[in-house]
Amino acid sequence: MKPKERLAIPRQKAPELAVDYRIKNFDEVALGYDEKTAILEANRCLQCKKPTCREGCPIHNNIPVFIEHLRNGRFVEGYWAIRDTSSLPAVCSRVCPHEFQCEGSCIRGKKGDPVAIGLLERFLVDWMVSNKKNLAVPCALPKDKKVAIIGSGPAGMTTAYHLAHEGYHCTIFESLPVFGGMLAVGIPPYRLPRDIINAEFDSLKNCGVTVVNNFTIGKDLPMQQLKDEKGFDAVFVSVGAHNSRKLGLEGEDLEGVTHGVDYLRRVCLGEKINLGSKVVVVGGGNVAIDVARTALRTGSKDVFILYRRTKKEMPASLAEIHHLEEEGVHIEFLASPVKIHGENGRVARVECQRMTLGDCDASGRCRPVVIEGSNFMIEADAIIPAISQKVDHTADRNLKVELTSWGTYVVDPLTLQTSVPWIFSGGDSVLGPQTAAKAVYQGKVAAESIKLYLEGKDLKEGRNVRILS
Numbered sequence: 001m002k003p004k005e006r007l008a009i010p011r012q013k014a015p016e017l018a019v020d021y022r023i024k025n026f027d028e029v030a031l032g033y034d035e036k037t038a039i040l041e042a043n044r045c046l047q048c049k050k051p052t053c054r055e056g057c058p059i060h061n062n063i064p065v066f067i068e069h070l071r072n073g074r075f076v077e078g079y080w081a082i083r084d085t086s087s088l089p090a091v092c093s094r095v096c097p098h099e100f101q102c103e104g105s106c107i108r109g110k111k112g113d114p115v116a117i118g119l120l121e122r123f124l125v126d127w128m129v130s131n132k133k134n135l136a137v138p139c140a141l142p143k144d145k146k147v148a149i150i151g152s153g154p155a156g157m158t159t160a161y162h163l164a165h166e167g168y169h170c171t172i173f174e175s176l177p178v179f180g181g182m183l184a185v186g187i188p189p190y191r192l193p194r195d196i197i198n199a200e201f202d203s204l205k206n207c208g209v210t211v212v213n214n215f216t217i218g219k220d221l222p223m224q225q226l227k228d229e230k231g232f233d234a235v236f237v238s239v240g241a242h243n244s245r246k247l248g249l250e251g252e253d254l255e256g257v258t259h260g261v262d263y264l265r266r267v268c269l270g271e272k273i274n275l276g277s278k279v280v281v282v283g284g285g286n287v288a289i290d291v292a293r294t295a296l297r298t299g300s301k302d303v304f305i306l307y308r309r310t311k312k313e314m315p316a317s318l319a320e321i322h323h324l325e326e327e328g329v330h331i332e333f334l335a336s337p338v339k340i341h342g343e344n345g346r347v348a349r350v351e352c353q354r355m356t357l358g359d360c361d362a363s364g365r366c367r368p369v370v371i372e373g374s375n376f377m378i379e380a381d382a383i384i385p386a387i388s389q390k391v392d393h394t395a396d397r398n399l400k401v402e403l404t405s406w407g408t409y410v411v412d413p414l415t416l417q418t419s420v421p422w423i424f425s426g427g428d429s430v431l432g433p434q435t436a437a438k439a440v441y442q443g444k445v446a447a448e449s450i451k452l453y454l455e456g457k458d459l460k461e462g463r464n465v466r467i468l469s
């Protein structure tokens with residue numbers, strides 16, 4: 001096919017569940033490509049001489065190679081080209097904000113729509129599963145060193161995956177009853193079905209990884225004892241960022257105020273929560289959007305999002321914003337809460353101020369500025385602030401591990417080793433709330449460092465690791 005013919009193919013859409021049906025349940029909304037559509041979309045790739053898509057992928061997947069296999073019908077080879085670098089392709093192909101990562105760097109996207117790299121990756125994984133192909137990498141013979149991994153999110157899963165395949169015995173300790181971290185208790189099932197996460201844990205267990213749930217390091221066992229008494233030679237701390245940041249407003253303690261990740265966690269763990277009819281969500285990221293869409297699915301009728309900038313600045317992915325608007329959530333742009341008013345101890349309304357955009361920083365992001373005298377009220381049965389999260393430090397209680405002013409772990413950017421040599425850290429606990437792909441990448445870097453550490457080798461020699469922010 002000539003480049004001109006490839007350029008003439010429009011970006012292929014994948015089917016989605018109808019709005020009326022999907023807002024009543026948690027079924028997966030986005031459906032994948034069929035074989036014919038996937039090959040057609042793969043034919044849009046120009047196989048650039050200097051592809052930039054790989055740079056845009058935090059995991060550095062070999063995108064041109066897997067697309068070339070796909071369009072020639074070599075689906076198994078295509079899958080393994082991804083698996084070479086990614087421990088969680090079924091997850092990343094569904095939840096990565098592709099437009100800011102690989103697709104955002106796709107050269108075709110400079111003039112028109114980028115190649116739908118995420119959907120092509122998803123096609124290959126789903127094809128392997130539905131055709132019952134082997135997805136597992138052979139396990140290595142056991143070695144005598146043991147590694148403890150604290151937290152079962154994508155960073156911990158990836159470290160366990162790589163170390164287990166080197167033969168090291170890994171135990172993942174997880175404080176919650178379910179495994180997967182924010183993949184399981186943050187991202188709702190309509191974006192990431194739980195059987196996908198569970199399949200990854202089955203495969204880890206098949207490779208000898210021990211998984212322990214309902215066990216909080218720092219509470220049920222001090223981290224120091226993992227090393228001194230339980231025989232672990234190294235520890236990877238991948239505890240994520242699960243503590244909600246507060247708005248700091250009067251009325252935030254009223255009944256009816258629940259913070260975003262706390263609400264999603266409770267729903268994901270099976271609690272039936274009725275927020276009432278009118279819900280106001282504060283924030284503009286993925287968490288705010290998932291809260292709003294979840295509230296609709298649990299019976300709320302009028303769901304508002306308050307965001308202090310405009311749509312252009314929203315950090316959430318475009319696909320999520322599109323789905324949100326389709327489902328009927330109203331976004332009140334350039335508005336910020338100033339006080340939560342209650343009646344009889346319960347939330348009744350939220351007082352807001354109008355904002356305008358002021359000075360912009362070097363990246364073009366503009367500062368929201370209050371318009372004086374613009375206060376207005378929104379009636380609400382529930383308010384859900386979803387503005388950010390910070391790291392919970394139960395795990396390192398009584399240990400002197402150096403932290404940043406943000407409360408994340410200070411690590412060597414090349415090795416992810418903390419100020420305590422036997423402790424490594426990665427994912428959101430180092431980066432702050434970020435993305436699954438960045439957690440996967442850091443999990444892989446940490447596994448390489450821990451292996452060198454266990455072998456008594458220089459952790460830095462010959463390594464050139466990309467630092468993520």
Ligand SMILES: Cc1cc2nc3c(=O)[nH]c(=O)nc-3n(C[C@H](O)[C@H](O)[C@H](O)COP(=O)(O)OP(=O)(O)OC[C@H]3O[C@@H](n4cnc5c(N)ncnc54)[C@H](O)[C@@H]3O)c2cc1C
Nearest residue numbers: 151153154155175181182186217239240427428434435436
């Ligand atoms: C609502 C929501 C939507 C998101 N949407 C997206 C998206 O669309 N795309 C994307 O790429 N990213 C998304 N993210 C972000 C992504 O989920 C995280 O960046 C990623 O999960 C971080 O991985 P992690 O392994 O560092 O930590 P986590 O996934 O947070 O896992 C940490 C785990 O450690 C456990 N833990 C904590 N302390 C202890 C302890 N002391 N002992 C034992 N266990 C402990 C926690 O219970 C948790 O299970 C979203 C996040 C949220 C909250």
